[in-house]
Amino acid sequence: MTDGIASDRSETVFKDFKSGFSREQALVEANRCFFCSDAPCIKACPTQIDIPQFIRKITTGNVKGSARTIFESNILGMSCARVCPVEVLCVSTCVYNGLDQPPIQIGKLQRYSTDFAIAEGWRFFAAGPDSGKSVGLIGAGPASLACAHELRRHGHRVTIYEKRTSIGGLNTTGVAPYKMKADCSVEEVAWILGIGGIEVKTGVTIGVDIAVKDLEQLHNAVFFGAGLGADTKLRVPGEHLAGVHGAVEWIESMKLARVATAGVQHCVVVGGGNTAIDAVREARGLGIPRVTMLYRGSEVKMSGYAHEWRSALPEGGCAEWQAIVTRFEGSQSVERLHCQRLDAQKQPISGSDFVLDAQLVLLAIGQSKLGTLLAGLEGIEIEGGRIVTDAHGSTGRKGWFAGGDCRNGGKEVVNAAAEGKSAALAIHAYFSGGKHA
Amino acid sequence: MPDLSTNCGGIKSPNPFWLASAPPTNSGLQVQRAFDAGWGGAVWKTLGQPIQNVSSRFGATKVRGLAGIGFSNIELITDRSLDVNLREIYETKKMFPHHALVVSLMVETRQEWQDIIKRSIDTGADGIELNFGCPHGMCERGMGSAVGQEPSVNQEITSWAVQHSTVPVLVKLTPNVADILPHGHAAKRGGAHGVTLINTIKSVIGIDIDQFLMEPRVDNRSTNGGYCGAAVKPIALHMVGALARDKSFGLPISGIGGISNWRDAVEFLLLGSSSVQVCTEVMLRGYRVVNDMVEGLEEYMRKHNFTKLDDLIGKAVPSFSEWGNLDLNYETVAKIDASQCIGCNLCVVACHDGAHQCIHPNADEKIRVPVVDESECVGCNLCQIVCPVAGCITMAEVDNGFSSATWNEHVNDGKPLRPKKGVHH
Numbered sequence A: 001m002t003d004g005i006a007s008d009r010s011e012t013v014f015k016d017f018k019s020g021f022s023r024e025q026a027l028v029e030a031n032r033c034f035f036c037s038d039a040p041c042i043k044a045c046p047t048q049i050d051i052p053q054f055i056r057k058i059t060t061g062n063v064k065g066s067a068r069t070i071f072e073s074n075i076l077g078m079s080c081a082r083v084c085p086v087e088v089l090c091v092s093t094c095v096y097n098g099l100d101q102p103p104i105q106i107g108k109l110q111r112y113s114t115d116f117a118i119a120e121g122w123r124f125f126a127a128g129p130d131s132g133k134s135v136g137l138i139g140a141g142p143a144s145l146a147c148a149h150e151l152r153r154h155g156h157r158v159t160i161y162e163k164r165t166s167i168g169g170l171n172t173t174g175v176a177p178y179k180m181k182a183d184c185s186v187e188e189v190a191w192i193l194g195i196g197g198i199e200v201k202t203g204v205t206i207g208v209d210i211a212v213k214d215l216e217q218l219h220n221a222v223f224f225g226a227g228l229g230a231d232t233k234l235r236v237p238g239e240h241l242a243g244v245h246g247a248v249e250w251i252e253s254m255k256l257a258r259v260a261t262a263g264v265q266h267c268v269v270v271g272g273g274n275t276a277i278d279a280v281r282e283a284r285g286l287g288i289p290r291v292t293m294l295y296r297g298s299e300v301k302m303s304g305y306a307h308e309w310r311s312a313l314p315e316g317g318c319a320e321w322q323a324i325v326t327r328f329e330g331s332q333s334v335e336r337l338h339c340q341r342l343d344a345q346k347q348p349i350s351g352s353d354f355v356l357d358a359q360l361v362l363l364a365i366g367q368s369k370l371g372t373l374l375a376g377l378e379g380i381e382i383e384g385g386r387i388v389t390d391a392h393g394s395t396g397r398k399g400w401f402a403g404g405d406c407r408n409g410g411k412e413v414v415n416a417a418a419e420g421k422s423a424a425l426a427i428h429a430y431f432s433g434g435k436h437a
Numbered sequence B: 001m002p003d004l005s006t007n008c009g010g011i012k013s014p015n016p017f018w019l020a021s022a023p024p025t026n027s028g029l030q031v032q033r034a035f036d037a038g039w040g041g042a043v044w045k046t047l048g049q050p051i052q053n054v055s056s057r058f059g060a061t062k063v064r065g066l067a068g069i070g071f072s073n074i075e076l077i078t079d080r081s082l083d084v085n086l087r088e089i090y091e092t093k094k095m096f097p098h099h100a101l102v103v104s105l106m107v108e109t110r111q112e113w114q115d116i117i118k119r120s121i122d123t124g125a126d127g128i129e130l131n132f133g134c135p136h137g138m139c140e141r142g143m144g145s146a147v148g149q150e151p152s153v154n155q156e157i158t159s160w161a162v163q164h165s166t167v168p169v170l171v172k173l174t175p176n177v178a179d180i181l182p183h184g185h186a187a188k189r190g191g192a193h194g195v196t197l198i199n200t201i202k203s204v205i206g207i208d209i210d211q212f213l214m215e216p217r218v219d220n221r222s223t224n225g226g227y228c229g230a231a232v233k234p235i236a237l238h239m240v241g242a243l244a245r246d247k248s249f250g251l252p253i254s255g256i257g258g259i260s261n262w263r264d265a266v267e268f269l270l271l272g273s274s275s276v277q278v279c280t281e282v283m284l285r286g287y288r289v290v291n292d293m294v295e296g297l298e299e300y301m302r303k304h305n306f307t308k309l310d311d312l313i314g315k316a317v318p319s320f321s322e323w324g325n326l327d328l329n330y331e332t333v334a335k336i337d338a339s340q341c342i343g344c345n346l347c348v349v350a351c352h353d354g355a356h357q358c359i360h361p362n363a364d365e366k367i368r369v370p371v372v373d374e375s376e377c378v379g380c381n382l383c384q385i386v387c388p389v390a391g392c393i394t395m396a397e398v399d400n401g402f403s404s405a406t407w408n409e410h411v412n413d414g415k416p417l418r419p420k421k422g423v424h425h
């Protein structure tokens, strides 16, 4: 095992849901792209990758240039190619949609070029001359990695503090294994760190091992990229029973180690967001015969993506809409859930109680916000647990910057990558004493 | 880092990619945007007595829904005033001192040539290109291809231009001739510093079959146009190569015709061009196509350990030979990689109907992989060309025991030839 990732971990049973392109497939698809001007797909990408240009380079056999175009905008372009919800980002805006023809498979083309680059060990960026300035980054997730890489290009010294033993944040510990497995994320991190000069201190929890305020003594600037916290609890009786887990915590165990599924006949996933849908597909993929999503809202109102739910259905995912858990029961571990239906106004319908037998329950009703970690720092504004910054990632306190889930409340890897990079440019401008470009 | 800079007949540019004289070089703002996008040079839209254009002007062939594989136009030289053009050339040159800025010219009398050359040079331009190529409209007025098709007129006008010019003079040749060599030599005798080719090919792009009208339609009639775009590349390559391998010629060549990407450009460089010019691809997709051209060329040079353009310019010229010097005893046969074959049998029908009946369906009906009869395969490449799976059919060299023998050697020295294949006696 490397960096806290077991080789016999549960996630290894999963196959890619979207397979990679062969050279021929990539050429056919790339040649379909119109090379639009002022392309809508670029605007729909949070990192603004020049999509038509990278696709054109595939058609001419300039795969290296294609990869460079991608990484120039997004250093996490390889994982984003796999994990981005392209159906609601770039691909959703492709002009082919207006022709009633299949849109360009941008993610798969991006994967084609970036896989090549990482497999071949191509490097595109060098560290800038030493500026003498040092930046401390909290968390080794996508936001901090994108920030650190960009800072190195400008010659700043970089130290990342990560409380886990594994690096990559939720890209390593959270994303569904049929999109990307942990080792793939770790490989990308190693490739990013290849720029040199990024020190990663794992097993260091800021706020515990090092006081938040002490970072100001250690560094000239600090980037907060700690993501989100623990799974939210339901606060109903019986939640402490064995077999009831936070979904993100359970997914992390599945991705890095093993989760027990023996004897589980029915798994209930509570929630209606993307983590809930992922958990449904993952539980089914691990061979649990029955998996039910229990959501208090209706199908049309669920916050999870419709395209993800459509993929879960043929895999055997079921749902109980407009229902809540009132109590868990079991002698040692969970055996059943007492539930109740809700009406359109989310009010309990009396007499609608029902019971579900289940041996595994995954709670996917959200994650806590980590803003409180910075609560003691004067000048930093926290809103609903999120760190408030300007458009480039500067907080109200001099030298403090933030990006990723802790700033946006929980979006996608690609948003974290965009915000991390943008904050790096803000930090560089701060050091240069100038305004942000 | 490979050095992409070039010197074509004394005109220097940071990379070999120039915009050809055409609508993309109509105005200062355009050329400035192009230089910002990465173009190394530009030949300004041909100046002369400003003309009046028709509408419509362009036509295109469509292949699988994509327009522009072949492209045609019936527009003339610039329709903007000479003063405005010259002022913009001056401003652009000042902004981009290291880029190649060439002025394309087309006028009639000696006096006009003298005047316009003087005024063009005054802008600070790096070179002059004589447009002896336009095959429509201007030739009816005794200019363009009417000049390019008459070696004596070509030579004479070239010599006037060279006399009056203090910067290098390129002569842009027309492909609308049976043999390009006398025309290249006429320019050389006139004192040109280099030649540019090809201009567009006289053509009719198509007919509207329901309205019984030729295209592009100008009300109820049309005229022959100039053909260009990806489809003309083989013709252009031939003409560039023909001049490049003529040892008595030796002038630098700026290659044009159907260049859409870095690969096409590399082909022109390998066949002896020291700069390349692009028109149609830019008209269809914009200046930004140069990004991949520069990057692709750079990567290609790295891959082959070329450090400067001279390392590759002309590198394929020695392979361009007379038919009579090809080795008749060199033998290849088609090999099918059964593991890649998808069983479409396109190779079978192509060989049966279009070649020498030597690929056959598998005798076992359950197996779709065809069988090559190597004893009859003439090694024509047709099956490889039609096969939809890249790398499935390869043409393998066969050692037939015969030493090499060209037609010329056979006729002159009686060298023995291998037995013919695929003739089915």
Ligand SMILES: Cc1cc2nc3c(=O)[nH]c(=O)nc-3n(C[C@H](O)[C@H](O)[C@H](O)COP(=O)(O)OP(=O)(O)OC[C@H]3O[C@@H](n4cnc5c(N)ncnc54)[C@H](O)[C@@H]3O)c2cc1C
Binding pocket: A083, A084, A085, A138, A139, A140, A141, A142, A143, A144, A161, A162, A163, A164, A167, A168, A169, A170, A171, A174, A175, A176, A179, A204, A205, A206, A207, A225, A226, A227, A228, A248, A251, A274, A275, A278, A373, A403, A404, A405, A406, A410, A411, A412, A413, A414, A416
């Ligand atoms: C189950 C799940 C599935 C997802 N699937 C997708 C997907 O398919 N596609 C997609 O684009 N996005 C997906 N996301 C969202 C995506 O993973 C996040 O948006 C992204 O990882 C956020 O990056 P980040 O760097 O802001 O935070 P994180 O990835 O959360 O990284 C933060 C890091 O900070 C560390 N840390 C936290 N506190 C401290 C501290 N006090 N001291 C030191 N280190 C600390 C953490 O250990 C972690 O490594 C998913 C999220 C979840 C929960």
Ligand SMILES: Cc1cc2nc3c(=O)[nH]c(=O)nc-3n(C[C@H](O)[C@H](O)[C@H](O)COP(=O)(O)O)c2cc1C
Binding pocket: B020, B021, B022, B023, B045, B046, B071, B072, B073, B075, B076, B077, B078, B104, B131, B133, B134, B172, B198, B199, B200, B226, B227, B228, B229, B230, B232, B256, B257, B258, B259, B277, B278, B279, B280, B281
């Ligand atoms: C619309 C159009 C206008 C052109 N005008 C000129 C011109 O004014 N002078 C000239 O020398 N060539 C002119 N050309 C020819 C181009 O410069 C070029 O030689 C030709 O198009 C072949 O290159 P391509 O295949 O890259 O288009 C014109 C071509 C087109 C399509």
Ligand code: SF4
Binding pocket: A032, A033, A034, A035, A036, A039, A040, A041, A042, A051, A052, A093, A094, A095, A096, A104, A106
């Ligand atoms: S919108 Fe679609 S067709 Fe246009 S550039 Fe983007 S991917 Fe290509």
Ligand code: SF4
Binding pocket: none
């Ligand atoms: S391309 Fe521009 S000038 Fe030409 S027809 Fe279209 S809108 Fe008019």
Ligand code: SF4
Binding pocket: B336, B340, B341, B342, B343, B344, B345, B346, B347, B348, B368, B369, B370, B383, B386, B387, B388, B389, B392, B393
């Ligand atoms: S054309 Fe190629 S793929 Fe088709 S049958 Fe022949 S060898 Fe097989």
